[in-house]
Structure formats: structure tokens, C-alpha cells
Amino acid sequence: MNVFVVREIKDAFETVRDLEKIGINAKPLPITKCNYKKIPNHKIKYDFILLTSVKSIMIFIRFIDLYKKIHSTIPKIFTVGIETANALKKNSFKNFFVSKGNSHNLSELVISHTKIYSKGLWLCGLHRKRVLKTKLLENKRFLKEKIVYEMAFRDISKNSQIDEKECFSNNVFIVNSSRNIQLLTETLKKLKTFENFLKKSKIFCMSPNIKEEALSLGWKNILILKKNSRKSFLKEVKMILDSN
The missing domain is CATH 3.40.50.10090 (Rossmann fold)
Incomplete structure (x- = not known):
């Protein structure tokens, strides 16, 4: 085989x-092949951050280090999958939410742990699905997508x-x-x-x-x-x- x-x-x-x-x-x-993009604007305050791939962790670490210098609290962090969660743990992050399922499971997790009109940042890849953003918007959670990596075809x-x-x-x-x-x-x-x-x-x-x-x-x-x-x-x- x-x-x-x-x-x-x-x-x-x-x-x-x-x-x-x-x-x-x-x-x-x-x-x-993974091509990384620029770090998002860390001066904007967010209530939550979504990490749906281990590929976003490197940019997230650099972003959150800058974010903490000008904001008193960091946003709630939501991830999908054990691999992404383990990557966060390796970088000394302990307080975050983990969804073990798909976009629907993640959106339900975010909705249950955030308030109406919360503002979130999604550190995502170029080829992401829009279902997540739509579901959160239907429940009055506003999500900004920031492409931080691209999986370029070889x-x-x-x-x-x-x-x-x-x-x-x-x-x-x-x-x-x-x-x-x-x-x-x-x-x-x-x-x-x-x-x-x-x-x-x-x-x-x-x-x-x-x-x-x-x-x-x-x-x-x-x-x-x-x-x-x-x-x-x-x-x-x-x-x-x-x-x-």
C-alpha cells in the first residue's frame, strides 16, 4: 500500500x-507552501480573537506582544482543534477556548462566551470559508477578517x-x-x-x-x-x- x-x-x-x-x-x-503576511494593526481594541489554524500562531504571538503594550487586557482567544491549542500552550498561553469541531461548533462557542455587539478579529488564511463570519453576524458579533498567511499552491x-x-x-x-x-x-x-x-x-x-x-x-x-x-x-x- x-x-x-x-x-x-x-x-x-x-x-x-x-x-x-x-x-x-x-x-x-x-x-x-506557507507564505506569511503582515501583522494586524495592534492599536485597535478587540473583545475576542479567532485562531482556526496552527499557521496563524506565529503572527498571533507577535501581534499579542504588541497589543499588550497599549491595552490593559487581552481579548478572549478561541481556537479550533488540538494542534492549534497545543501550539498556543507551547507559547505559554493557558486561558483560551478550544472548539473540537467545525465552523458551526466554533461559532456556538464564541456566542456562548461573548456579549452581543462584541468585536472580534479572525487571524485567518487566504482560502477561508465565510460561514463563520456570517453565523456570528447573525448573532450580533462583529468579526474582522485579517489574512495573515496564504497556502500557496505547489x-x-x-x-x-x-x-x-x-x-x-x-x-x-x-x-x-x-x-x-x-x-x-x-x-x-x-x-x-x-x-x-x-x-x-x-x-x-x-x-x-x-x-x-x-x-x-x-x-x-x-x-x-x-x-x-x-x-x-x-x-x-x-x-x-x-x-x-
């Missing part, structure tokens, strides 16, 4: 390395990182975002191998949002992994692969 890790370039190689340590041979498909179809013969084998694609499943699908279609890969491939993903996106693109066999930590995620991948 072929195992492909479809992630940002740095994450892809790190995940492959971790998989190899537990006896799983995997191949990186670094389909995106065309891996040109450097033979996917062997056309592999589409006839059993395959697993480990995918960590809706954008990456979109780009993977586009790449396979460009190589004219998508239909063949569909027949024998499984998608391992980390959230219902990614599964929904994969289904809409035509993927059939999709499994959501329980990602309580990186260690438990790797353990579950190994357990599933060993059972096949």
Missing part, C-alpha cells in the same frame, strides 16, 4: 519522518512526485485541510489519473469539513481520524494500516 502525506512542504516531510519512526513507509506530497505534477503506475495500487492520502484535498484532486485530474486513484484510494482526514469537501469532489472512501494529539494520530494511522 502507498501512503501519501498531502500537507504544506515543511509539515509533509516532518509527518513522513514521524511515520517512518513507527514503521510506516510514506511519501510526502508537499502540495502547498505544482507537484511537473516533478514526478506521483507515479502514474501508483493509481493501480491501494493508496492512502493523509490530508489535513479542505484546500489540500481540492489541490490534490486538481493535480490528479491534471495528470489524468484521478478516476483510477478513486477506485483503490482512501482519504484519511481530520475533520467533518474535510470529509464533506472530499465527498463533493468525488472521493468515496473517507475516514476521519481522532486527532487528540500528534502521537495519538500517528498511532491510529498505524493501527488502521496494520489491520488492512
